[in-house]
Amino acid sequence: MTKWKMNLSRRMAMGLMGATMLTGSLAAPAFAQDDFPSETITFVCAFPAGSGADVLVRYLAEAVSETSGATVIVENKAGAAGNIAAEFTARADPDGYTVYVHAGSSTAMNYHLWNNPPIDPRTDLRGVAAINRQPFYILVPADSPHQTIEDLNAFLLEAGEDATYSTTATSGRVLGAAYVQALGVNPVEVQYATGPDALVDLMSGAVDFGVADPVFAMVHAEDGTMRVLATGAGERMGIAPDIPTLVESGLDVAQIGWWAAWVPAETPDDVVMKLNEMFQAALEDEETTAFLNSMGGDVWVASPEEVDAMMVESVDEAEELVEIADLPKN
Template sequence: MKTLFATTRRQLLALAGGAAMATAVTLPAFAQDAYPSRPITFVCAFPAGSGADVLVRYFANGIQESTGHTIIVENKPGAAGSISAEYVARSDPDGYTVYVHSGFSTAVNYSLWNNPAIDPRTDLMGVAGLSALAFYLVVGPDSPHQTIEDLNAYLLEAGDQATFGASATSGRLLTAQYLSELGASPVEVPYRTGAEMIPDVVNGAVDFAVTDGVNALVQQREGRLRLLATGAGTRMEVAPDVPSLTEFGMDVDQVGVWGAYVAPGTPQEIVDQLAAMFDGVLATEETREFLAGAGSIVWRASPAEVDQQMADDVELGAYLVDLAGIPKN
């Protein structure tokens, strides 16, 4: 018995030592698994087939084709993007769940809710800048207002006899700041969508409207709208002939930037790898042309710059929501 116990004890010690050595070898190998080792999910805040979905899938496909990594797009619409933003903010900070959306809209949403689910300045972590989109002041092709100066003069003279159309929140925010800077008080004619608004602008039922770059540029090419000014701080590359409101002494600089975001606490090396994936797609001429077709320009920004832009936009959004008098949910 004594010999058997001694032998068994020696065997157990040898086995334990071997297991320890195996653990010492395998654990570091596991920790060093290359990222990504499984599919990455891009979360889209709008339904499949929407404009936002097309943009998210463009980057998902671009990264998948250029890197060979599997990218899945998951649509989580609702609450103007707040549902998807919270979903990503509460996800594991491992770089496998990425929020691809308008940073400006996400920032503005923070001021549209009495009890916002997240603070995008601290609950989302910037990865990469993607694109920038401006809104435009537009009139119909037969409008007597040939320039923004013409429209300014008319609005100041007509007072509440003048009208304007707006649909999206971003359009209302730009209109509010434009009119505040101008000192005019036309009456708003609300529209549910930009598509519903355009016919009334074309036939002159409203004196002017504010719409997004996609609508504005497409309708301009078809001869149905005239673009008088952009709300961006400078002229946009996609519409170089359209002046900025800043050229007329107005302190207006509203640009809707799109970016990629992950949960806070995601390791910086993973953030940097994700950023490089997006940048590889952004660097192509194909992407520049794709974004131009959607009225956007490429916005290449580092993770730190994306975070700073979010902080700036939250502050601007709070001011604009208050200026526009938009009630909170």
Template sequence: MHSKLAMESAGPTRRDVLGSSAALLAASAFGTSVSAQEKYPAREVRVICAFPAGSGADVFARYFAENMRPFLGGTVIVENKVGASGNLAINFAARAKPDGYTILIHAPSAIAANMSLFKDPGYDATKAFDVLASVCRLPFTVTVGANSPHKTLQDLIKTLQQKGDKASYGTTAPTGQVAAALMKDILKLKMVEVPYRTAADSVNDLESGNIDFMSYDPIFAMPFHRNGKMRVLALSSKERMSTAPDIPTMNESGVPGVDVVGWWGVAVPKGVPEPIKAQISKAFLQMAEKPETKKWLAEFGSDPFIIGPDEAQKLMLQDIKDWGRYVKIANMEPKG
């Protein structure tokens, strides 16, 4: 009896040791997880950009990555993942580890649009991302060359009606394609679309009058408009841009029901812990509210459009529905 008691009280059994070790490991893992969240970011954060270095999107992503650092509290770098109309970057970000160290700075409107523009974009926007903030929006433009006789959109519409299928317009991006197609559908015009690979490729044709107008984004068009080398007649948004209050909307100019805009913000893959999402969203919104940022956005050719995660997520989901309708109106065949 005494011998048995002595054995039982002599020290921990193998089972006790294993159990204690497991408990210590679990506690350690839990502590590490909590610590990592508290210290976020503990290493560099990468921002994914869908377009090449030097492009407008790249300039945008690098500006926000650089200026977000003081608010996020760590190093932020930009990686360009170019291809498939943005889908390469979108899919890369969607499949990234949901730990807050991969952020997509892109247009959630484009993430939504690609759901209808591609037969298989490789992701489901309703399940792949949490949109944490929006910072600006960009309507597309109806732009003519400096030598064009048209001073207003109504002037241009009269010419387009007279020319029938001899009238033509240029596009470089899906949002501009849809904005022009809506105008064509609403006014029952017969004008013909001429797609260009880049906006720069279209300039000579616009200046020479080979095409009647271009559907440019304002980042490209506004500098030319300001220096008198082009003329922006109207915008595809429901309201005028605060940064260009002299330019009317298409709605004001005889094309009712057009409200097609791109908007830019930040998204992370689903599954990022809530405290980290809140930290990223707060940093982005704080930086977007700075007067210097708003001034830069205006010079960049966009309107500040600052909304938080709840509104931004709802807006992307609405865009998915809207783009399903847009591609039908524009007779756009989804890409394979």
């Protein structure tokens, strides 16, 4: 058994169920940090222990620690769909020791879900490194009569408002809304904080299908409790070639999330560069690649400038997605 499988199994037992090279150049550093890191680095996770996000962040913390020799811990700052963690990082000392590791796509959407967003991720956070690209998935219990996405589509068209579905995270809500709108149905959405929170209702049939993060989807597909029917990405993922897309069933739905790491906006250039190198080294490790693939995503390595540009683009795109999903503002 490889290291990442043993680590994941250990975390599951504890209840945690749930490449391009650097291309940009950085300006001269604001001040020298030749001894960085000389203290413990904290990876801030936006969701609680037991969530798919927590499993991914904890694995990355361990991978970065092992490849760099630095001490890395995880601190969960759950709440407000990730805004608490993002704001905590933005307000932290800009010294490189507080790193927000989360889905940039969700962070971009959150900016449009609050009438007075606590931060602007384009200006209050600074990109460090990309991690992967990964979509959310449509799934049903393994004993569900729906064997394919076409089966589920037909059921929903017949059931109408009597059908129900579970969602987690902003990205899951947006994909779920886009899916049912494209199909022309109006099932009842049931929101859960994390995938494990939705598990009992999915297994019991209290909800007819779920929109789940890739960690939750892949783990439960592998253990035989769930059947993944479709990916929300516009094309089949290289790490899950057998899972069809919603586009293949005739629906104009193509959404893919992306993960990255950020620090406070004023973090010096040399510290950002060192953090980027630490993430790159971890991502180049074969076991890290295997872990991220098993969690439903393709590795994506990028420079800090590329991460910042992706955030700007995603914030612009998210405004339309939130409107399509008709998500209420807080």
